[in-house]
Amino acid sequence: MPTFVPRTRFPHVTLQSWFPGHMLVGFRKMKALLSDIDLIIEARDARLPISSRNPIFEKEFGNKERIVVYNKRDLAGTFSEDRVRMLSPEVEVIFNNTFDRKSLGYFLGTLKKRALQMSSMKVLIVGMPNVGKSSIINALRSSGLQRGKAVATGRQAGITRKVTALLIPLACATDQDNADRYIGVFIPFVPNPETMLKFALTGCIKDSLYDYHTIADYLLYHLNLYDPSIYMSLCRMNEPTNEIETVLHEVALRTGKLNKGGMANSDAAAEYLVHRYRVGDMGKFVLDEIDEKSVSERLKLEREAKSRSMLRKEASAERDKKREGKRLRKLDDVT
Numbered sequence: 411m412p413t414f415v416p417r418t419r420f421p422h423v424t425l426q427s428w429f430p431g432h433m434l435v436g437f438r439k440m441k442a443l444l445s446d447i448d449l450i451i452e453a454r455d456a457r458l459p460i461s462s463r464n465p466i467f468e469k470e471f472g473n474k475e476r477i478v479v480y481n482k483r484d485l486a487g488t489f490s491e492d493r494v495r496m497l498s499p500e501v502e503v504i505f506n507n508t509f510d511r512k513s514l515g516y517f518l519g520t521l522k523k524r525a526l527q528m529s530s531m532k533v534l535i536v537g538m539p540n541v542g543k544s545s546i547i548n549a550l551r552s553s554g555l556q557r558g559k560a561v562a563t564g565r566q567a568g569i570t571r572k573v574t575a576l577l578i579p580l581a582c583a584t585d586q587d588n589a590d591r592y593i594g595v596f597i598p599f600v601p602n603p604e605t606m607l608k609f610a611l612t613g614c615i616k617d618s619l620y621d622y623h624t625i626a627d628y629l630l631y632h633l634n635l636y637d638p639s640i641y642m643s644l645c646r647m648n649e650p651t652n653e654i655e656t657v658l659h660e661v662a663l664r665t666g667k668l669n670k671g672g673m674a675n676s677d678a679a680a681e682y683l684v685h686r687y688r689v690g691d692m693g694k695f696v697l698d699e700i701d702e703k704s705v706s707e708r709l710k711l712e713r714e715a716k717s718r719s720m721l722r723k724e725a726s727a728e729r730d731k732k733r734e735g736k737r738l739r740k741l742d743d744v745t
């Protein structure tokens with residue numbers, strides 16, 4: 411019997427773009443708020459330690475006091491936290507599971523320590539869609555203030571739409587409890603189509619952008635590299651496979667996802683697999699490569715994106731200057 415060889419590259423998919431206007435508006439609003447902010451909590455996804463970074467964010471907000479929180483740590487399995495910390499040596503990095511008391515206690519403790527070092531503590535919590543911003547705020551409120559939910563949360567990406575002011579318990583040693591905190595979403599950085607698939611699999615973009623077959627196939631690609639036994643035992647298969655249709659057929663039969671005539675419903679099976687992955691039932695592992703080569707390639711892309719954004723800014727400043735010159739010349743002509 412031939413030995414199974416997992417795919418080492420996922421076939422090319424068309425890059426779908428999804429950056430609703432509210433994110434751009436939110437980004438501008440965050441920039442406008444910046445002078446008023448003492449600390450930024452940047453939420454990233456622990457399953458995407460590299461893909462949830464955003465060079466444009468670093469460029470615009472990077473010189474503010476900041477804590478990076480890799481949320482959903484419970485879904486990311488075993489990986490070197492030190493290696494991930496080394497990616498952002500200039501900031502404090504913590505790993506968090508919002509539903510774990512101990513993890514949350516550590517997070518709250520870190521914030522309180524920061525609060526003690528500051529004269530005021532206006533906080534902006536930012537991150538890409540569905541990373542857990544609202545859950546973090548609600549959890550911090552309930553563990554620190556015994557207050558109820560302040561922000562709606564949900565499994566679908568895109569619930570946080572506005573930059574909103576909120577109350578969370580940070581500065582317990584001062585009278586800052588009534589100060590405003592803010593929450594905002596920022597646009598994810600997508601240097602290639604595979605990054606978008608990672609966002610689709612983890613639920614950071616709207617599900618309708620890719621069909622569930624493609625997302626489930628991308629999951630299969632990772633499972634074959636990580637541990638095929640996860641789906642093999644669910645499907646009662648003896649051999650791993652690179653064929654998503656085979657897996658979906660078996661999943662549909664085993665879970666009763668059948669069409670009227672008793673035929674396997676592979677669409678429903680694909681959706682089922684993706685949702686089970688998102689809650690940690692199809693293996694817990696990091697989707698990004700964090701080896702030296704992948705990291706240095708990614709850092710190169712980030713530098714290029716930063717300089718492109720810088721060039722765009724310079725071009726726009728140049729245009730503004732020309733327009734202003736033209737306006738002044740016109741005024742001179744009139745007077």
Ligand SMILES: Nc1nc2c(ncn2[C@@H]2O[C@H](COP(=O)(O)OP(=O)(O)OP(=O)(O)O)[C@@H](O)[C@H]2O)c(=O)[nH]1
Nearest residue numbers: 482507508540541542543544545563564568569570
């Ligand atoms: N397993 C796990 N799930 C989490 C964690 N934090 C949040 N979630 C779940 O992730 C989903 C998204 O959480 P939200 O708090 O709504 O995320 P958000 O960043 O505010 O999302 P948007 O409104 O889309 O910007 C919800 O189903 C949460 O229950 C975590 O640490 N671990």
